[in-house]
Amino acid sequence: MSFAGKTGLLLVNLGTPEQPEPRAVRRYLREFLSDPRVLTMPRVARWLLLNLIILPTRPRRAAQAYRQIWQPEGSPLLIHSRALAQEVAKRLGEDFAVELAMRYGEPSIERGLDALSRAGAARLIVLPLFPQYASAVTASVSEAVFRALARRNDVPPVEVLGPFYDEPDFARSWAALVADDLAAFRADHVLFSYHGLPEDQIRASDPTGGHCLSRADCCDAPGAALPRCYRAQCLATTRALVAALGLDATTTSSSFQSRLGGRPWIRPYTDEVLPRLAEQGVRRLVVLCPAFVADCLETLEEIGLRLRAEWTKLGGEAFWLAPCPNGDPRFAEAVAGWISRRVPAPRR
Secondary structure (H helix, E strand, O other): OOOOOEEEEEEEEEEOOOOOOHHHHHHHHHHHHOOOOOOOOOHHHHHHHHHHHHHHHHHHHHHHHHHHHOEOOEOHHHHHHHHHHHHHHHHHOOOEEEEEEEEEOOOEHHHHHHHHHHOOEEEEEEEEOOOOOOHHHHHHHHHHHHHHHHOOOOOOOEEEOOOOOOOHHHHHHHHHHHHHHHHHHOOOEEEEEEEOOEHHHHHHOOOOOOOOOOOOOOOOOOHHHHHHOHHHHHHHHHHHHHHHHOOOHHHEEEEEEOOOOOOOEOOOEHHHHHHHHHHOOOOEEEEEOOOOOOOOHHHHHHHHHHHHHHHHHOOOOEEEEOOOOOOOHHHHHHHHHHHHHHOOOOOO
């Protein structure tokens, strides 16, 4: 196998079941939750939790949730991620070959690398599609890519790009996508809801060994912890989007969703923030999910359906889930800009 000619760009998102059915969901969850970077616990404990508790019960419930958001063309995450890859490819031009892969499920990282090889890629750029760094996603993608390449005879020069929450075009392109509808909605409050992580995963990524989660304001001035502190990067993302959207910061807040199991996760929890907002008199609520570049189960079902229903029960009058960038041309332009600036196309 030979890589020669173009720059190969592999965009990697998390993954999705192939069908909204229990068997397909079980297969996906087994691969996803078998990753020791996702369920960070001893191997035997992870096997017991996965095979005796999660897989016997969760696939049926999760399949029902997936069915509520499934599109005629398939999984929303896959649809939107493909659209983004296509739009980025248009903007990078013929000196680049662009492929989409999923960390779990299909299209696999192996398939993506094969496609880039066939396209004649002489070097490889990998962009994990996660704005903020987390070992469970960003590092897991890096590990999987290098593991796949290690099985090959010919390995091109490889660069894995890091989080992009602090790219100026990230906040600007997202703001451009939602600004008009946000202004028309006349929200009382804007909630930025991020995917949660267990506290022990945050501490494990702390290079200082004692800064992260040591005090209530530790993420306000993270210093040396910032390059690997997911929570601090999420709060920095909120500040950037508040500025880009011209919002009053006092009418915004950040929270964390999608927790699993009994371990402490980073706070505040999205589902616990909602009642407090209702008690404060908020009636018109907007939710943005800036940990996701493509709408998926966690945005469309967890927030768009379940959180919306909860907001109605609490007496809320209006609720809007702002869309993720998906395949929006403005976001694709931003992604293409990051790639072309960092790794210029080879001269002919």
